[in-house]
Amino acid sequence: MLFRQLQYLVAVAREEHFGRAALRCNVSQPSLSSGIKQLELRLQVPIVLRGRRFLGFTNEGKQIIEWAERVLSQHDAMMAELSKMRGSLEGRVRLGAMPNSSPIIPLLSRLLRKNHPDVEIDIHFMGIEETIIGLQKYTIDVGVTYLQSELLSGLKSLLIYDERLSLLVPDTEEYEGISSITWKEAASLPLSLLSGSTHERKIVDDAFAEAGEKPKSYVTSDSIMNLIYHVMFAGLVTVIPQNFLLMSGKFSGVRAIKLVEPEVSQQVGLVWSSTEPIMPMARAMVSIIKELKASGKLEEHWG
Amino acid sequence: MLFRQLQYLVAVAREEHFGRAALRCNVSQPSLSSGIKQLELRLQVPIVLRGRRFLGFTNEGKQIIEWAERVLSQHDAMMAELSKMRGSLEGRVRLGAMPNSSPIIPLLSRLLRKNHPDVEIDIHFMGIEETIIGLQKYTIDVGVTYLQSELLSGLKSLLIYDERLSLLVPDTEEYEGISSITWKEAASLPLSLLSGSTHERKIVDDAFAEAGEKPKSYVTSDSIMNLIYHVMFAGLVTVIPQNFLLMSGKFSGVRAIKLVEPEVSQQVGLVWSSTEPIMPMARAMVSIIKELKASGKLEEHWG
DNA sequence: ATGCGTGATAGATAACACCTATGAAATTAT
DNA sequence: ATAATTTCATAGGTGTTATCTATCACGCAT
Numbered sequence: 001m002l003f004r005q006l007q008y009l010v011a012v013a014r015e016e017h018f019g020r021a022a023l024r025c026n027v028s029q030p031s032l033s034s035g036i037k038q039l040e041l042r043l044q045v046p047i048v049l050r051g052r053r054f055l056g057f058t059n060e061g062k063q064i065i066e067w068a069e070r071v072l073s074q075h076d077a078m079m080a081e082l083s084k085m086r087g088s089l090e091g092r093v094r095l096g097a098m099p100n101s102s103p104i105i106p107l108l109s110r111l112l113r114k115n116h117p118d119v120e121i122d123i124h125f126m127g128i129e130e131t132i133i134g135l136q137k138y139t140i141d142v143g144v145t146y147l148q149s150e151l152l153s154g155l156k157s158l159l160i161y162d163e164r165l166s167l168l169v170p171d172t173e174e175y176e177g178i179s180s181i182t183w184k185e186a187a188s189l190p191l192s193l194l195s196g197s198t199h200e201r202k203i204v205d206d207a208f209a210e211a212g213e214k215p216k217s218y219v220t221s222d223s224i225m226n227l228i229y230h231v232m233f234a235g236l237v238t239v240i241p242q243n244f245l246l247m248s249g250k251f252s253g254v255r256a257i258k259l260v261e262p263e264v265s266q267q268v269g270l271v272w273s274s275t276e277p278i279m280p281m282a283r284a285m286v287s288i289i290k291e292l293k294a295s296g297k298l299e300e301h302w303g
Numbered sequence: 304m305l306f307r308q309l310q311y312l313v314a315v316a317r318e319e320h321f322g323r324a325a326l327r328c329n330v331s332q333p334s335l336s337s338g339i340k341q342l343e344l345r346l347q348v349p350i351v352l353r354g355r356r357f358l359g360f361t362n363e364g365k366q367i368i369e370w371a372e373r374v375l376s377q378h379d380a381m382m383a384e385l386s387k388m389r390g391s392l393e394g395r396v397r398l399g400a401m402p403n404s405s406p407i408i409p410l411l412s413r414l415l416r417k418n419h420p421d422v423e424i425d426i427h428f429m430g431i432e433e434t435i436i437g438l439q440k441y442t443i444d445v446g447v448t449y450l451q452s453e454l455l456s457g458l459k460s461l462l463i464y465d466e467r468l469s470l471l472v473p474d475t476e477e478y479e480g481i482s483s484i485t486w487k488e489a490a491s492l493p494l495s496l497l498s499g500s501t502h503e504r505k506i507v508d509d510a511f512a513e514a515g516e517k518p519k520s521y522v523t524s525d526s527i528m529n530l531i532y533h534v535m536f537a538g539l540v541t542v543i544p545q546n547f548l549l550m551s552g553k554f555s556g557v558r559a560i561k562l563v564e565p566e567v568s569q570q571v572g573l574v575w576s577s578t579e580p581i582m583p584m585a586r587a588m589v590s591i592i593k594e595l596k597a598s599g600k601l602e603e604h605w606g
Numbered sequence: 607a608t609g610c611g612t613g614a615t616a617g618a619t620a621a622c623a624c625c626t627a628t629g630a631a632a633t634t635a636t
Numbered sequence: 637a638t639a640a641t642t643t644c645a646t647a648g649g650t651g652t653t654a655t656c657t658a659t660c661a662c663g664c665a666t
Contacts, residue, residue, distance in 0.1 A: 002306045060385070
């Protein structure tokens with residue numbers, strides 16, 4: 001049962017703990033232990049660094065894990081294909097999404113649940129580069145990211161929506177009646193922005209740069225939710241994707257103002273590996289996006 | 304032991320015969336039979352059409368085979384990676400090559416044997432489209448084809464050499480002293496050309512078209528060797544890649560003449576899947592090509 | 607009919623994947 | 637220091653199963 005052993009191995013890699021890994025695999029801890037040992041015996045190479053507890057993997061082990069994940073990914077895809085042939089798609093979609101796409105993910109999962117009630121969905125938020133690596137290494141099935149990246153060669157993609165940037169401000173008299181604002185003007189306001197060197201932050205910086213500004217950010221955070229809270233409770237303003245606010249009035253005490261000169265627009269879409277045949281989970285997600293776009297639910301979602 | 308069962312399945316698919324498949328897998332025929340049956344049981348789906356002999360596969364079976372090949376491809380890659388870690392690369396390279404590249408393949412296999420004596424090589428000649436499909440379906444590890452095809456997106460490639468076309472003529476006084484000839488002139492000679500709608504034939508047709516000619520082919524064959532024989536024994540002329548003849552005097556009674564106006568040149572290179580990490584067999588072939596190009600053996604090979 | 611090829615079936619055996627119970631070493635708490 | 641806890645390995649037993657050899661059943665050709 002080599003497949004099982006590979007599953008044990010990746011479980012140990014994820015949990016870094018034999019007991020929890022066994023739990024995740026629904027076997028007893030000794031079974032998992034001996035499974036790993038059998039694997040090392042058959043592959044003729046030590047994999048786990050063992051002192052009286054889990055100490056990590058050997059270099060060979062790390063490589064084996066990468067391959068094991070690929071093997072299992074294909075295995076799971078085969079099983080999914082089979083379940084579909086038998087009637088209903090079963091299994092798990094591993095979705096890698098950029099945080100900016102967070103508000104629309106529920107639309108996807110809702111449709112997924114409707115069309116394929118037996119499919120679970122694992123959502124992991126990650127950066128664009130990480131998403132692409134995940135697709136290449138088969139640790140995720142599909143990604144949701146910006147499409148215009150150069151990194152997407154060798155991958156297939158499908159547009160979901162255009163992301164527009166807005167300025168989020170407190171709903172006070174200071175900003176009353178303002179329906180649009182230029183980046184230049186915004187630069188002089190008390191800003192809180194996303195941190196780091198992410199693609200998302202770069203878009204904002206580029207837009208300011210195009211308006212000849214290089215504003216400093218009073219508060220820097222890696223969480224959009226946290227930025228919104230800063231607008232609510234600290235009187236700062238921030239730049240967020242429109243879709244975070246356009247679902248009518250889910251946040252109170254804040255308002256979104258259109259940012260112009262320039263009007264920044266980014267394509268957000270589904271990305272998946274261009275293998276042939278297409279992995280069944282990826283295909284399922286693609287048809288869901290198509291259904292979503294055709295149904296008009298997207299526009300409805302954000303008014 | 305699902306892996307074994309998948310191997311049984313693809314063996315049956317290849318051999319279309321249970322006994323030979325068992326032989327190939329080094330197990331007895333009943334073992335293989337029950338292995339297949341176990342697989343059908345576990346996957347809950349009939350795979351093989353059974354009357355008192357092998358009658359083909361069900362539709363589900365055909366799909367399962369595709370996935371099985373992908374799974375096993377990753378499995379074999381993992382095993383190869385492991386053997387490399389343990390000292391020497393072991394396994395089998397599945398090479399898909401276009402027939403035109405036939406003369407240089409021995410150079411590759413010779414270097415492969417030198418660098419990796421434990422690696423076997425399976426050479427299958429096939430068309431460009433077939434090669435690309437094979438790479439996508441993981442039925443081959445690397446391909447040798449023309450590089451300028453549009454179909455190569457999502458694949459990695461490395462130039463091996465430039466293919467030039469020559470006119471092959473009988474070594475008689477009729478063609479004595481002629482060292483180059485135009486496509487226009489060649490069009491009026493008794494031609495024998497490759498058949499079909501292959502990429503290789505299209506290049507020849509395009510060259511003639513560029514010279515304003517659309518010659519008819521007295522003899523049409525899908526074998527370059529056969530075309531050469533027609534030049535030798537039927538007094539016809541043909542268009543062949545230079546490299547078929549430039550290895551000094553392996554064919555007697557024929558001569559190659561340079562074809563000009565236009566001078567046709569096609570890049571021939573190694574192609575492989577752009578997965579990450581790169582499959583070990585593909586990596587081995589890549590480094591062999593690099594070594595070959597650096598060593599100057601290629602130029603030496605054809606004078 | 608007779609013989610041959612092909613795959614399924616029967617019965618026996620050895621391997622092994624799994625379990626529970628327990629042990630040994632290291633870390634943490636008292 | 638001593639005890640408790642955590643963590644993984646080991647021991648022994650059990651049921652499953654992958655494999656083998658030997659044989660059978662069916663189709664097909666001579």
